[in-house]
Amino acid sequence: MGANTGLPADFARFRVRETAPPEEWPDDTGCGVLHVDMDAFFAAVELRTRPELVDRPVVVAAAGPRSVVLSANYPARRYGVHSAMPVGAAKRLCPQAVYLPPTRGLYAEVSRGVLAIFGELTPLVEPLSLDEAFLDVSGALRRLDRTPAGVGAWIRQRVVAEHGITCSVGVAPAKFVAKLASGMAKPDGMVVVPAERTLDFLHPLPVSALWGVGKRTEAHLRQLGLGTIGDIARAPLARLRRSLGTALGDHLHELAAGRDERPVVPDAPEKSLGAEHTFDVDQHDRQALERELLRLSERVAATLRAKGLRGRTVSIKVRFADFRTITRARTLLSGTDTAREIHATAVALFAEHGTAGAVRLIGVRVDGLSGADEGEQLSFETDEPRWRHAEVAADVARSRFGAAAVRPASLLPPDERQNRS
Numbered sequence: 111m112g113a114n115t116g117l118p119a120d121f122a123r124f125r126v127r128e129t130a131p132p133e134e135w136p137d138d139t140g141c142g143v144l145h146v147d148m149d150a151f152f153a154a155v156e157l158r159t160r161p162e163l164v165d166r167p168v169v170v171a172a173a174g175p176r177s178v179v180l181s182a183n184y185p186a187r188r189y190g191v192h193s194a195m196p197v198g199a200a201k202r203l204c205p206q207a208v209y210l211p212p213t214r215g216l217y218a219e220v221s222r223g224v225l226a227i228f229g230e231l232t233p234l235v236e237p238l239s240l241d242e243a244f245l246d247v248s249g250a251l252r253r254l255d256r257t258p259a260g261v262g263a264w265i266r267q268r269v270v271a272e273h274g275i276t277c278s279v280g281v282a283p284a285k286f287v288a289k290l291a292s293g294m295a296k297p298d299g300m301v302v303v304p305a306e307r308t309l310d311f312l313h314p315l316p317v318s319a320l321w322g323v324g325k326r327t328e329a330h331l332r333q334l335g336l337g338t339i340g341d342i343a344r345a346p347l348a349r350l351r352r353s354l355g356t357a358l359g360d361h362l363h364e365l366a367a368g369r370d371e372r373p374v375v376p377d378a379p380e381k382s383l384g385a386e387h388t389f390d391v392d393q394h395d396r397q398a399l400e401r402e403l404l405r406l407s408e409r410v411a412a413t414l415r416a417k418g419l420r421g422r423t424v425s426i427k428v429r430f431a432d433f434r435t436i437t438r439a440r441t442l443l444s445g446t447d448t449a450r451e452i453h454a455t456a457v458a459l460f461a462e463h464g465t466a467g468a469v470r471l472i473g474v475r476v477d478g479l480s481g482a483d484e485g486e487q488l489s490f491e492t493d494e495p496r497w498r499h500a501e502v503a504a505d506v507a508r509s510r511f512g513a514a515a516v517r518p519a520s521l522l523p524p525d526e527r528q529n530r531s
Contacts, residue, residue, distance in 0.1 A: 137306075139304070144288060160210070179191060221237075224273060234373075327354070384473055386406065
């Protein structure tokens, strides 16, 4: 339900008609949680400088036969195009669409600007991604002299005025309900779910709207005769536990009753960092795969250092040509933020587990993160500190002269490698 393009007719009473005076808006008493979601974010950012394309189907995607859709504007979505869809499939659905390449760094820049707007209102901001976040404004209403819906309307006006894009806002007493509401407000709208009307809002919705219900769980629930959230709310808890397991049964029962006790958590610590790459052509060359692991390790290590983090567990992800996917991990003696150690571990894992055929996708991830100032285990048998100093120096050079200023020789194009040998 997070990608609705319109609100069903019987839910119209929850939508804010901004042409109406605020006293005619739905009652937002006790609705201190907002979910703000940018509308077709990447596409909207690109269209700010391409106004002639606003009414045409537009897709943002990288070049390459295996690229996926990063964003599609609403005219393109009417043809069935959506994020994460293979570009080939999108072109079959909407051959007349305009395809724009993504602009590196631009979306993060706009996202930081939008988050700064949220930060003016409340310190309780929980980003979920570049284009969406939860806010808890309940403690700031007196200072702001606004109701929760008034805050939502102010956010929408500021985002348009300062960044030239639109967003949709859900206002509710709990996170789960606010996120559903923002999806139903799309595009460019606001939905308020009054606390005393939460069940009226939830119960007619399909079970697929519940967090934790994927396609398999949805099919299982429908086999049990449970097609709506209301059906789950009315089902005996013992039956849900017996059919779904205790944890999932309890979880869905609570959500169906409109209960979501999770607070808005600002600056939640990152649990892992990773990078992956899909090859245009299935890759057999072992040396090429190890070079790609090095490139990914360099990216992950640089991000760890930039965030002041180290990680203890290195894992690889390998997707083969037949779409079989494996992940394998190894825990180090102490945390690291160096590409050298991450790459060495990734290559060892790949040698043990990843040579079973042509590779479609490969990735590197580091888990078990902690602050870089929490100390590290030193060894007389390693020159790791010197390698780290070299990588930090490379970070400084890249920040001043660009990403290509300093790279391992093995990552240079073949002609440059020959010239420097």
